Amino acid sequence: MLVLRPKTKFDISVEAEITPELATKNLKEIENFQIYCGNRTLKLKDLFEISKQGDEKKILLEGDFSKVKYIGFGMDGGEIIVKGNVGTHCGALMKNGKIVIEGNADDWLGAEMKGGEIIVKGNAANLVGSAYYGDLAGMSGGKILIEGNAGNYIGDKMTGGIIEIKGDAGDFIGTEMRGGQIIIHGSCGFVGSDMRGGEIIIKGNFELLPSFVEKEGFWIGDVNVKGEGKIKKLQ
Amino acid sequence: MLYIKNGIVVDPKNKIKAEKMDIFIKDGKIVEEKDVKKSECKVIDASGKLVVAGGVELHSHIAGSKINTGRVMRPEEMRYVRLVAGKFRACVGRILMNAPAIGYEYAKMGYTTAVEPAVPPIGSPHTHEELDSIPMLDKLALPVFGNWHLVLKFVAEKNIEKLKAFIAWALERTKGFGVKVVNPGGVEAWMYGGNMKSLDDKVPGFGVTPREIILSLVEANEKLKLPHSVHLHCNNLGIPGNYTTTVESIKLASKFSNDKRQVLHITHVQFNAYAGDSWRNVASGAAEIAKAVNSENVTIDMGQAIFGPATAMTGDAPFQFTLHKLLGARWSNKDSEVESGAGIVPIAYLPSNPVHTVQWAIGLELGLLCDSNKVVIATDYPNGGPFTEYAYVIAMLMSKKMRENELKRVHQYAQKATVLPTIETERTLEEVINMTRSLPAKILGLENKGHLGIGADADVAIYDMNPLEVDTSSEFEKVYKVFKTALYTIKGGEIIVKDKELVKEVWGRTFWIDATKKVDPSLIKQDLEDYFKYYTVEIENYGVDEAWMRNPQRIKVV
Numbered sequence: 100m101l102v103l104r105p106k107t108k109f110d111i112s113v114e115a116e117i118t119p120e121l122a123t124k125n126l127k128e129i130e131n132f133q134i135y136c137g138n139r140t141l142k143l144k145d146l147f148e149i150s151k152q153g154d155e156k157k158i159l160l161e162g163d164f165s166k167v168k169y170i171g172f173g174m175d176g177g178e179i180i181v182k183g184n185v186g187t188h189c190g191a192l193m194k195n196g197k198i199v200i201e202g203n204a205d206d207w208l209g210a211e212m213k214g215g216e217i218i219v220k221g222n223a224a225n226l227v228g229s230a231y232y233g234d235l236a237g238m239s240g241g242k243i244l245i246e247g248n249a250g251n252y253i254g255d256k257m258t259g260g261i262i263e264i265k266g267d268a269g270d271f272i273g274t275e276m277r278g279g280q281i282i283i284h285g286s287c288g289f290v291g292s293d294m295r296g297g298e299i300i301i302k303g304n305f306e307l308l309p310s311f312v313e314k315e316g317f318w319i320g321d322v323n324v325k326g327e328g329k330i331k332k333l334q
Numbered sequence: 335m336l337y338i339k340n341g342i343v344v345d346p347k348n349k350i351k352a353e354k355m356d357i358f359i360k361d362g363k364i365v366e367e368k369d370v371k372k373s374e375c376k377v378i379d380a381s382g383k384l385v386v387a388g389g390v391e392l393h394s395h396i397a398g399s400k401i402n403t404g405r406v407m408r409p410e411e412m413r414y415v416r417l418v419a420g421k422f423r424a425c426v427g428r429i430l431m432n433a434p435a436i437g438y439e440y441a442k443m444g445y446t447t448a449v450e451p452a453v454p455p456i457g458s459p460h461t462h463e464e465l466d467s468i469p470m471l472d473k474l475a476l477p478v479f480g481n482w483h484l485v486l487k488f489v490a491e492k493n494i495e496k497l498k499a500f501i502a503w504a505l506e507r508t509k510g511f512g513v514k515v516v517n518p519g520g521v522e523a524w525m526y527g528g529n530m531k532s533l534d535d536k537v538p539g540f541g542v543t544p545r546e547i548i549l550s551l552v553e554a555n556e557k558l559k560l561p562h563s564v565h566l567h568c569n570n571l572g573i574p575g576n577y578t579t580t581v582e583s584i585k586l587a588s589k590f591s592n593d594k595r596q597v598l599h600i601t602h603v604q605f606n607a608y609a610g611d612s613w614r615n616v617a618s619g620a621a622e623i624a625k626a627v628n629s630e631n632v633t634i635d636m637g638q639a640i641f642g643p644a645t646a647m648t649g650d651a652p653f654q655f656t657l658h659k660l661l662g663a664r665w666s667n668k669d670s671e672v673e674s675g676a677g678i679v680p681i682a683y684l685p686s687n688p689v690h691t692v693q694w695a696i697g698l699e700l701g702l703l704c705d706s707n708k709v710v711i712a713t714d715y716p717n718g719g720p721f722t723e724y725a726y727v728i729a730m731l732m733s734k735k736m737r738e739n740e741l742k743r744v745h746q747y748a749q750k751a752t753v754l755p756t757i758e759t760e761r762t763l764e765e766v767i768n769m770t771r772s773l774p775a776k777i778l779g780l781e782n783k784g785h786l787g788i789g790a791d792a793d794v795a796i797y798d799m800n801p802l803e804v805d806t807s808s809e810f811e812k813v814y815k816v817f818k819t820a821l822y823t824i825k826g827g828e829i830i831v832k833d834k835e836l837v838k839e840v841w842g843r844t845f846w847i848d849a850t851k852k853v854d855p856s857l858i859k860q861d862l863e864d865y866f867k868y869y870t871v872e873i874e875n876y877g878v879d880e881a882w883m884r885n886p887q888r889i890k891v892v
């Protein structure tokens with residue numbers, strides 16, 4: 100297992116594509132792992148205290164990582180535990196493995212995620228499981244569980260997998276969604292615009308677009324795009 | 335001073351077919367041996383290498399509002415990093431590259447001149463700003479005329495003298511090089527949701543027809559004796575069955591004559607060469623078009639489709655809307671006042687798609703069936719795909735074997751809907767060098783480009799291939815690799831690419847045509863005043879001044 104602690108409070112963001120794979124490398128390789136801070140190219144040891152305990156494919160991030168981007172980006176197995184907040188793009192393009200965030204997550208959590216699991220004990224910001232701008236598909240597999248609330252644009256262009264939010268969410272949930280499931284235990288704003296497939300299940304209040312048609316206790320749409328997405332009430 | 339020693343030169347304009355020759359360069363020009371002091375020359379040993387003129391790109395959308403809107407619309411393109419900033423500028427873009435990447439990629443391919451072929455006139459300040467951000471190349475810009483209200487008015491009045499005065503005024507104001515026409519009348523009709531379906535449809539509000547617009551503009555262009563002919567994007571682009579409109583448009587050339595060059599250039603003909611009456615039975619009309627091209631005083635460029643991502647962006651706003659509806663892809667409409675229009679739609683050409691395969695085959699058919707002195711290699715970047723794949727087009731035109739291999743991997747619909755499988759022609763090295771150098775320069779009327787004769791601009795490309803030893807028919811993989819990246823590119827006498835790597839950044843010139851002395855500006859004074867009374871900007875603020883440009887090069891027409 101690899102344990103990382105920030106040496107200072109970061110004023111500008113740090114880009115560090117840290118994946119559990121790194122924990123299996125030798126200490127020297129880990130120390131010299133290339134990261135970026137603003138326009139500077141640095142080594143991991145320049146900004147973080149590093150301690151390695153065995154070769155387990157697991158990373159423990161202790162402290163405030165809210166300015167650190169791309170944690171677990173594209174990871175393909177292993178585990179990351181963040182004992183604090185995490186920055187943007189955490190778990191984006193992830194294929195396998197598990198990320199547990201004990202604090203809050205920033206924008207683009209699990210964007211275009213293909214598999215694996217992300218658990219957030221606090222809140223998540225915007226664009227959870229979404230497609231990057233211009234790309235045709237968002238999250239296609241795996242599961243994201245958010246114990247708190249989430250922001251706007253959840254599961255944009257999602258084609259598979261599950262996003263579950265225990266609290267409330269903002270506007271534009273499941274826009275252009277084609278598959279998969281979004282479950283919201285609280286309330287949210289507008290849902291399902293240009294939705295073609297998949298399901299959005301909501302317990303609390305939400306704003307329904309006029310382009311959805313009621314059908315035996317649920318709604319189907321978005322009729323603007325001849326969609327067959329379903330919006331249901333969580334029983 | 336430069337001394338390119340022992341290269342094997344192919345220079346079609348000067349009738350040099352693979353001869354061992356030395357080339358001397360001084361002050362940015364090709365000079366005679368006696369004009370240089372050999373001891374003071376920097377020597378490039380080109381023994382056993384192919385030495386040709388720098389490539390001339392005749393039709394590539396490299397600057398202006400369309401490509402810029404495309405970049406905004408396609409952030410996914412901008413995530414593709416080509417080069418991290420260092421000695422050279424940062425380069426991004428998979429197909430839709432940023433400005434420095436366009437210059438660098440052309441240079442690496444051995445190209446040194448390029449034409450931006452569709453400038454919305456009100457957007458000319460932006461277009462020139464952007465052309466000024468493209469390093470390595472000499473540049474030219476063609477403003478669009480075919481739907482401009484004043485053009486339609488003068489055509490309706492059958493007043494060629496006014497049209498001439500207007501063209502001269504507009505080229506000066508936009509710092510343009512020639513007359514581009516996009517879907518004549520159709521873009522104006524689009525302002526009312528319509529289009530032109532034949533050469534004889536009437537343009538709403540003006541009563542003129544596409545046929546009259548084309549004929550009048552060609553007449554005015556020829557009477558002004560502009561270096562380039564009218565550059566026409568035909569009506570009905572991208573519609574099955576459109577090849578008949580293209581053939582009809584080509585035949586309009588028979589009313590004119592010019593012994594120096596073509597009287598009409600038809601562009602990206604692949605997109606205007608479809609037989610059939612729907613996408614279900616679309617087929618190639620290339621053979622019919624080639625017949626017309628070969629019998630009239632016209633030239634064309636291919637508009638070759640390259641498999642992979644592309645972005646459709648044309649001044650043909652109604653076509654772009656049709657394409658958006660067909661593909662369900664993103665769409666942006668660029669409405670450029672009362673002069674032109676445009677649209678942008680992302681697209682990808684797939685070898686598994688029967689229609690795309692037909693498009694791919696048609697471009698090659700045109701390159702093989704037209705007289706090699708009439709057809710220029712181009713992809714209508716980024717409409718047909720990236721210009722960086724010209725090596726693929728060159729290799730395909732030179733090798734039947736390569737075409738047979740490729741035909742096996744694409745959708746078999748091409749076997750019955752095109753004649754590509756039956757074409758035996760294999761272009762020679764001299765022919766492809768002509769199709770990428772001498773011919774486009776001749777079409778544009780650029781006497782110092784596209785050849786290596788004494789007095790020519792010192793734009794040279796050296797490729798890692800001995801033309802006397804290579805069998806281009808069977809060694810197509812080698813041909814592809816060789817033309818993909820030049821060993822050396824020399825621009826205006828400076829080495830900008832060496833050993834296939836960029837070594838120096840240079841800034842080319844922008845050529846524009848000043849024909850104002852050939853016309854009487856007072857003829858259109860009142861018309862311009864009336865036009866600008868209701869226009870977005872005052873006439874004083876319209877267009878581009880030379881002082882704003884990095885390196886303007888005025889060519890006076892007398």
Ligand SMILES: [Zn+2]
Binds near residue numbers: 393648714717
């Ligand atoms: Zn074009």
